[in-house]
Amino acid sequence: MDTAETRFxxxxxxxxxxxxxxxGKGSRLHELTQWRAKPSVHFGGKxxxxxxxxxxxxxxxxxxxxxxxxxxxxxxxxxxxxxxxxFSLGSKEFVEVLPASQRVGGEWYRGTADAVFQNLDIIRxxxxxxVLILAGDHVYxxxxxxxxxxxxxxxxxxxxxxxxxxxxEAAGQYGVMTADxxxxxxxxxxxxxxxxxxPEKEGVCLASMGNYVFNTDFLYDQVIEDSDDxxxxxxxxxxxxxxxxxxxxxxAYPFRDPETGAQAYWRDIGTLDAFWEANMELITVTPQLxxxxxxxxxxxxxxxxxxxxxxxxxxxQRGEAIDSMVSGGCIVSGTRxxxxxxxxxxxxxxxGTVKDSVLLPDVxxxxxxxxxxxxxxxxxxxxxxxxxxxxPDEDRxxxxxxxxxxxxxxxxDMLGQKLHFTR
Numbered sequence: 341m342d343t344a345e346t347r348f349x350x351x352x353x354x355x356x357x358x359x360x361x362x363x364g365k366g367s368r369l370h371e372l373t374q375w376r377a378k379p380s381v382h383f384g385g386k387x388x389x390x391x392x393x394x395x396x397x398x399x400x401x402x403x404x405x406x407x408x409x410x411x412x413x414x415x416x417x418x419x420x421x422x423x424x425x426x427f428s429l430g431s432k433e434f435v436e437v438l439p440a441s442q443r444v445g446g447e448w449y450r451g452t453a454d455a456v457f458q459n460l461d462i463i464r465x466x467x468x469x470x471v472l473i474l475a476g477d478h479v480y481x482x483x484x485x486x487x488x489x490x491x492x493x494x495x496x497x498x499x500x501x502x503x504x505x506x507x508x509e510a511a512g513q514y515g516v517m518t519a520d521x522x523x524x525x526x527x528x529x530x531x532x533x534x535x536x537x538x539p540e541k542e543g544v545c546l547a548s549m550g551n552y553v554f555n556t557d558f559l560y561d562q563v564i565e566d567s568d569d570x571x572x573x574x575x576x577x578x579x580x581x582x583x584x585x586x587x588x589x590x591x592a593y594p595f596r597d598p599e600t601g602a603q604a605y606w607r608d609i610g611t612l613d614a615f616w617e618a619n620m621e622l623i624t625v626t627p628q629l630x631x632x633x634x635x636x637x638x639x640x641x642x643x644x645x646x647x648x649x650x651x652x653x654x655x656x657q658r659g660e661a662i663d664s665m666v667s668g669g670c671i672v673s674g675t676r677x678x679x680x681x682x683x684x685x686x687x688x689x690x691x692g693t694v695k696d697s698v699l700l701p702d703v704x705x706x707x708x709x710x711x712x713x714x715x716x717x718x719x720x721x722x723x724x725x726x727x728x729x730x731x732p733d734e735d736r737x738x739x740x741x742x743x744x745x746x747x748x749x750x751x752x753d754m755l756g757q758k759l760h761f762t763r
Contacts, residue, residue, distance in 0.1 A: 362380075473554065496555075499552065
């Protein structure tokens with residue numbers, strides 16, 4: 341990248357306000373989002389999903405960021421205050437929370453477009469040239485600078501980030517678009533049952549990532565007009581984009597790896613199976629998502645725990661972890677952990693096994709337990725001699741949730757532990 345282009349991108353990032361939409365329920369995650377919003381769900385050993393778009397902003401040079409919250413936002417707001425308030429340096433640099441506060445019309449956010457509409461007065465105070473709207477519930481690493489530059493160079497009114505997704509995966513889940521040879525979007529359907537394929541590419545369609553760039557005045561006009569429509573769902577995918585593609589310049593921006601040109605890593609952790617699989621990907625030898633990349637760090641907040649510890653070295657009780665990730669504060673006492681991911685401050689007692697599992701923070705596992713292909717939610721206390729993830733019928737009979745791919749979810753509530761963790 342030459343100096344002139346670098347300066348162009350730098351100017352654009354300074355002239356942009358980013359809005360992260362973080363009010364989603366994540367209902368397909370079932371009990372995992374019973375006490376937290378989807379962007380607040382833990383991921384990758386020590387992070388939250390919201391940390392990825394926020395880290396992308398900071399690493400891209402975007403330092404004016406608002407996070408729009410709504411559904412069960414307490415743990416999310418706590419995380420933002422403790423982990424991201426250091427960027428709050430007045431009007432020049434900030435990561436600030438914009439909760440649903442009935443600023444306009446006495447209503448909560450009715451949709452993604454309405455969430456932006458209800459904060460127009462705040463956006464106007466920063467006088468941005470561009471507004472970058474981001475989904476707060478996806479895991480990926482992306483430099484938003486080239487996206488902003490491409491938007492400006494194309495002369496588009498709006499740009500939609502997209503990627504190629506298998507048709508069966510996109511059906512009923514993602515917004516799907518068709519673009520012409522210049523990149524202009526000529527058709528858009530929100531969560532169609534039968535997505536239109538990419539021309540000359542069987543089995544894949546062009547799906548929206550939920551990330552948009554708007555020229556600021558154009559955004560104002562569209563969300564204000566949409567707010568006056570009583571028949572609108574006040575959503576960018578359902579209403580705004582389909583209504584503007586015929587008479588305005590709306591471009592698609594394919595999300596690709598800047599070095600290889602191949603499709604970049606992106607995960608919508610929308611189901612329990614997807615959550616388990618995305619975490620399991622991280623413990624492979626060379627995962628697609630490099631969490632050890634010093635040039636693009638993922639930032640977060642966590643307590644100052646001591647280093648992980650493994651104790652006992654006897655035949656019947658040896659503390660060890662193989663092909664696993666183990667976070668700070670964990671103590672593995674005389675138990676074998678294999679192909680698993682342990683979040684902060686987990687404790688595992690002796691003479692047991694943990695395989696192919698994800699343990700969220702503060703989980704405690706008793707002696708002689710056998711845990712396989714499971715997700716243990718934060719604060720769960722597993723009694724001695726428990727067997728989880730081996731017999732689906734037995735797990736289901738105990739009130740645990742079994743996913744379509746056979747993963748067992750266990751929460752404190754399922755165990756009769758009314759902790760109601762919201763952190």
